[in-house]
């Protein structure tokens with residue numbers, strides 16, 4: 001995070017920060033709602049495997065279960081750290 | 088027709104019992120026959136807020152277990168003719184409430200001609216909270232303008248949509264109304280607290296009321312008189328508005344602006 005971001009964050013009123021954080025977490029929890037109970041556990045295990053090879057943050061991995069016609073599709077996306085394919 | 092309204096939130100200490108007591112009292116004041124039920128088994132409190140704690144002989148669990156009749160357990164309010172309280176049991180047995188038992192009590196209230204049943208939910212998402220919402224026709228979701236309360240409420244909205252009789256029957260879940268309580272207009276204006284608009288946007292349900300933070304609520308609980316009966320308190324007036332909206336009236340929301348504290352205003356009134 002650059003110094004500008006830092007200053008900007010500091011000037012942002014607490015209520016605005018609360019709203020932004022809630023917007024993200026609520027959207028994430030809604031997306032996972034109704035999904036099978038094993039999803040969070042599976043997400044953690046996958047994360048552990050990925051982390052053996054690349055160092056990613058806990059929130060860099062996103063799992064979605066989506067209904068595509070007849071099928072349920074498990075969608076997994078991992079945001080890799082900038083400029084680093086591996087370490 | 089009996090309408091069952093659950094007052095719920097997920098998070099504890101946000102004002103569910105305070106709201107249940109005032110909404111039940113306010114609806115009954117309009118001449119409707121109302122029962123308000125405490126679902127917080129093990130942590131009975133509604134009786135204190137309603138001021139009838141010394142008249143509890145039998146409770147909700149006694150009725151469910153057939154140890155008392157519903158008639159024996161319903162406590163008739165001393166102030167409002169058509170209002171009745173069903174106290175929670177102080178048992179530590181978490182399985183004291185059963186779905187069949189709750190259904191039987193609700194059916195009997197319907198047969199006895201009650202217009203409204205208000206279910207005061209315990210905190211959490213466990214059995215007590217589940218049973219309080221399961222049979223509901225509508226939900227009043229009590230939220231404080233604060234991150235954990237908003238997040239928990241969204242969780243509760245998910246359960247209302249999927250784990251209730253209405254959802255199981257394919258009737259589209261239990262519709263929720265937002266009741267924002269402990270609102271501090273001055274702190275909202277200072278950017279320190281989430282605003283009504285913020286919470287509305289985040290949760291995406293219609294607003295039924297905003298109750299300001301008010302000293303009147305403490306006085307009310309100290310004296311065992313629901314705050315809606317205190318016409319001098321902002322919170323009491325805000326609950327009166329909320330009751331009207333719940334019953335279909337359209338009213339503007341009051342107490343959203345911080346009182347101006349200028350010198351002239353203090354001297355000359357305003």
Ligand SMILES: Nc1ncnc2c1ncn2[C@@H]1O[C@H](COP(=O)(O)OP(=O)(O)O)[C@@H](O)[C@H]1O
Pocket residue numbers: 096098099100101102103104105106210268269270298299300301302304305308322
């Ligand atoms: N509008 C309000 N202003 C000030 N205090 C409030 C207000 N609403 C609730 N409270 C206080 O908050 C506390 C928790 O309220 P309560 O109704 O028992 O919450 P819950 O049933 O959700 O646990 C109580 O001490 C109550 O007096």
Ligand SMILES: [Mg+2]
Pocket residue numbers: 103104105127132208209
């Ligand atoms: Mg309570």
